[in-house]
Amino acid sequence: MARAHTPARKAAISAVAWTVALLIFFPILWTVLTSFKTEGQAVSTPPVFVFFDWTWENYATVQERSNYARHAMNSVVISVGSTLLALLIAVPAAWSMAFSPTKHTKNILMWMLSTKMMPAVGVLVPIYLLFRDWGLLDTLGGLVAVMALINLPIVVWMLYTYFKEIPGEILEAARMDGAGLSAEIIHVLAPMAVPGIASTMLLNVILAWNEAFWTLNLTAAKAAPLTAFIASYSSPEGLFWAKLSAASTMAILPILVLGWFSQKQLVRGLTFGAVK
Amino acid sequence: MATTHTRAAARLTLAPSVILLLAWMAIPLAMTLYFSTLRYNLLMPGMESYVGVENYGWFLTDPAFKAAIVNTLTLVLGVLAITLIGGTALALLLDQPMWGQGIVRLLVIAPFFVMPTVSALVWKNMLMHPVNGLFAWIAQSLGMEPVDWFAELPLFSIIVIVAWGWLPFATLIILTALQSLDSEQREAAEMDGAGPVSVFAYITLPHLARALTVVVLIETIFLLSVFAEILVTTNGGPGTATTNLAFLIYAQALLQYDIGGASAGGVIAVILANIVAVFLIRMVGKNLES
Incomplete structure (x- = not known):
């Protein structure tokens, strides 16, 4: 051979x-x-x-001098909060497109994908001005909303590809047995959909944790997550490499561990189901 | 059986996603378009006036714009070249039987999960610093002159940093595709006396075509708007050596407060991204049917 x-x-x-x-x-x-x-x-x-x-x-110095815990907490709130918000909006949409597709379903999915292609700089100016006028600059709420919106297409798509794999016959059987809409969701769909939702959540938390365009442009001292906090080490005065390293290690380790568990979801989510 | 009941439910469940995305896209984009026709500077509030396409003329003839376009393309193509060639090579390597394959895989994909500001600062300081950096020490140990990366090769340095982050992505996608390759086909070709090169060229590569296309298109979308790596390392400089389109628009808007000019740049960026998007949408659309 x-x-x-x-x-x-x-x-x-x-x-x-x-x-x-x-x-x-x-x-x-x-x-x-x-x-x-x-x-x-x-x-x-x-x-x-x-x-x-x-x-x-x-590690002690980074925490004392710069209030690391606060920025880490901001990262958690922004990534988890935006993910939950996106899921809340996306689950019903993905569910109905997967199980009751209409002739528009494909177009809607394609259009959602196309919104992801819009470069962030194309809307930086209006979003910045709107945030300024609405008092949302440097607030966690504002960033949670933006992150949920920029990741919404990926979340819908990922959920859609997972839901698509749930056999439709099971649903029909449940309907024949007279299960109502809510019973259908709670007893039949939910148990089968949980793994897909969990995977989607994982990938989305990772993406939101590392996002560094909106977080850098829309936050200052108060709501800055770790991406923006680490960027403050770029100031040229003095070399604090050991402290930079400590801050960086804390910023990347949790997400690295999550990432290692999400290899498959990563491929699927970022290719919109084109490669599985 | 699409009853009116389910159709109404479908509409109801879809509405929040569609309306929110539509609002997120249409409203700011319309505002960008509108601002791009104004002389509008944040330092002179209340002085806005309609100037037609003047901002576009100004933006397009700005020497920084030409530099930004060239830098954007160089950055995208440079990172694509490194990640596609490196990713294919790595995926072929990782597909072989070896000891500790799982751990090797984890090590290789790790950079993808490092946030851009961390990777940029770690590379800039601890590796590429001309005096204290590790590369400088290696160069000196080998009796060579250390390279002052960000002064001599600024754009190349950024390409290396960004490529380090995207190499795992390309590797992972290509590896996933490789693993779905029918091994019988390959073995049959080998039985018929095909060498490793022709097996790769005539069997593996065609099989990878779709995965490679996906990598190119998705990376392009993200690479067109590289921002954080530039902000924390070079701030677009020296001069405009590392200013890409995203950074130029940011600088115009938030450093020079020129809302009109920045908006014109934003519209141009959207048009460029759309050209790329058309290809990706077609491609994923085909996959959806199959």
């Missing part, structure tokens, strides 16, 4: 793959390592890799 999977071949491929994977992962690893150094060690040449005096000091 042409491709014999000899142990030698497997070892060689493993070695190459691990090397490449570690190189790609290195910037993250380096950030985590640096977060445990002193500021002096963080900028030292030659760099220290593992043999330095590990310290938690940066």
